[in-house]
Amino acid sequence: MNNKLYGNLIFELSQEGRRGYSLPKNRFGNYEVPASMRRKEEAQLPECDEMTVVRHYTNLSANNFGVDNGFYPLGSCTMKYNPKINEEMAALPQFSALHPLQPAETTKGAEAVCAMLQKQLCALTGLHAFTLKPFAGAHGELTGLMVIKKYHESRGDMARRLVIVPDSAHGTNPASAAVCGLDIIEVKSLADGTVDVDALKELLAQHGPEIAAMMMTNPNTLGLFEKQIPAIEKLVHAAGGLMYYDGANLNPMLGAARPGDMGFDVMHINLHKTFSTPHGGGGPGAGPVGVRKGLEAFFPMVSPFHGNFAVEMRALTYILTLGRENVKLVGPLATLNANYIKECLKDVYELPIDGLCKHEFIFDGLKDKSTGVTTMDVAKRLLDYGYHAPTIYFPLLFHESLMIEPTENESKETIDGFIAVMRQIAEEAKTNPDEVKSAPHCTPIGRVDDVLAAKHPIVTWRQLVADK
Numbered sequence: 225m226n227n228k229l230y231g232n233l234i235f236e237l238s239q240e241g242r243r244g245y246s247l248p249k250n251r252f253g254n255y256e257v258p259a260s261m262r263r264k265e266e267a268q269l270p271e272c273d274e275m276t277v278v279r280h281y282t283n284l285s286a287n288n289f290g291v292d293n294g295f296y297p298l299g300s301c302t303m304k305y306n307p308k309i310n311e312e313m314a315a316l317p318q319f320s321a322l323h324p325l326q327p328a329e330t331t332k333g334a335e336a337v338c339a340m341l342q343k344q345l346c347a348l349t350g351l352h353a354f355t356l357k358p359f360a361g362a363h364g365e366l367t368g369l370m371v372i373k374k375y376h377e378s379r380g381d382m383a384r385r386l387v388i389v390p391d392s393a394h395g396t397n398p399a400s401a402a403v404c405g406l407d408i409i410e411v412k413s414l415a416d417g418t419v420d421v422d423a424l425k426e427l428l429a430q431h432g433p434e435i436a437a438m439m440m441t442n443p444n445t446l447g448l449f450e451k452q453i454p455a456i457e458k459l460v461h462a463a464g465g466l467m468y469y470d471g472a473n474l475n476p477m478l479g480a481a482r483p484g485d486m487g488f489d490v491m492h493i494n495l496h497k498t499f500s501t502p503h504g505g506g507g508p509g510a511g512p513v514g515v516r517k518g519l520e521a522f523f524p525m526v527s528p529f530h531g532n533f534a535v536e537m538r539a540l541t542y543i544l545t546l547g548r549e550n551v552k553l554v555g556p557l558a559t560l561n562a563n564y565i566k567e568c569l570k571d572v573y574e575l576p577i578d579g580l581c582k583h584e585f586i587f588d589g590l591k592d593k594s595t596g597v598t599t600m601d602v603a604k605r606l607l608d609y610g611y612h613a614p615t616i617y618f619p620l621l622f623h624e625s626l627m628i629e630p631t632e633n634e635s636k637e638t639i640d641g642f643i644a645v646m647r648q649i650a651e652e653a654k655t656n657p658d659e660v661k662s663a664p665h666c667t668p669i670g671r672v673d674d675v676l677a678a679k680h681p682i683v684t685w686r687q688l689v690a691d692k
């Protein structure tokens with residue numbers, strides 16, 4: 225890599241008067257932008273030749289780690305491979321060049337895509353109808369809770385303003401309930417990580433007539449199947465509440481079980497997790513919401529048009545290319561891969577919740593705590609070996625959480641390579657802890673000060689220059 229170019233900002237590469245592009249002739253005649261709308265000073269733009277620009281951005285792109293570069297076992301995020309055919313379909317000009325306001329008779333194909341996807345999602349979840357409008361998982365949660373709130377209000381039952389959320393829930397669950405104007409009560413988990421049904425009974429005895437819904441993630445954020453769902457569902461329904469399924473973890477359920485059959489009334493799906501569309505850095509995503517028959521009348525308008533259409537196109541392509549039989553292998557293979565890694569490493573990493581997991585599991589750091597090597601050190605050392613780090617310090621239930629989710633896509637060779645490196649790091653922690661504690665050594669940037677990075681991010685060139 226060219227170190228002179230590499231790491232510089234495009235502004236620092238700028239040479240006064242250098243040109244890489246000339247503007248095409250104005251096709252609209254000599255229209256003058258009114259003086260009042262023109263800038264008073266020259267725009268501060270970098271001046272570079274084409275080749276400098278190409279090298280700069282090519283080198284920058286090589287700094288990025290994505291699932292196309294290597295193994296990305298980021299627990300809770302389902303960073304699965306986005307097959308290239310998804311991109312081809314989403315890029316078809318017949319879809320990508322559509323304008324949302326063009327006459328309805330010219331957009332029949334896109335509408336058919338939406339209808340096909342809705343039908344597939346119903347079949348895979350056992351629910352009756354889906355809205356494709358929500359832009360993300362959290363947006364789906366909010367949409368689903370709005371459905372539930374409207375449902376209760378439509379029956380004149382205005383007292384139902386409480387949402388039960390397990391203490392293991394993803395942070396977005398209580399946040400969505402709060403944004404929806406509902407109050408949250410937390411239900412505790414048992415030592416095995418699943419919902420404490422006795423604690424739930426107490427909550428329902430105390431607050432029954434105020435319960436709007438219970439939100440459950442299944443498998444939960446610890447990667448565990450909530451075995452008590454049949455009992456929980458009966459209790460909540462008997463109290464008059466509805467059951468909400470946070471389907472962000474639907475991946476291991478594909479082909480194994482359906483939320484609709486388990487008694488859930490409303491759910492969201494993260495197309496960007498379960499159905500392979502690329503995500504990270506905040507988007508783009510899609511969080512379709514499915515409901516039991518009768519509730520579709522309460523779907524709110526949460527976005528204009530049909531949601532993130534290109535994401536929907538990719539998800540539909542993924543489902544159709546897998547086909548009816550192969551889609552049923554997704555859950556079992558994701559589960560097999562996670563359990564295989566867990567069993568191969570649990571003699572050197574601390575496994576706080578033993579037993580069968582679903583698509584992901586958690587280690588509580590290294591088993592040998594005497595080395596002083598933390599989960600952060602392990603995560604940083606993994607970068608030296610070319611692996612994206614697992615999710616670290618989440619969930620908060622353990623001090624040294626290291627959450628691993630391999631997805632169904634990875635080959636046995638890739639997974640074995642990861643296991644070997646994790647074992648190697650555990651060995652280094654004993655024999656050469658300083659090497660691990662000072663990692664990464666092979667990345668363009670070493671350890672960043674993540675407090676400073678969060679509290680005082682430098683996000684523009686001007687800020688960088690001002691700070692210098």
Ligand SMILES: *Cc1c(COP(=O)(O)O)cnc(C)c1O
Binds near residue numbers: 300
């Ligand atoms: C990822 C995730 C969410 C939130 O989804 P976004 O698309 O990031 O808003 C909600 N719940 C669980 C369990 C998740 O893993």
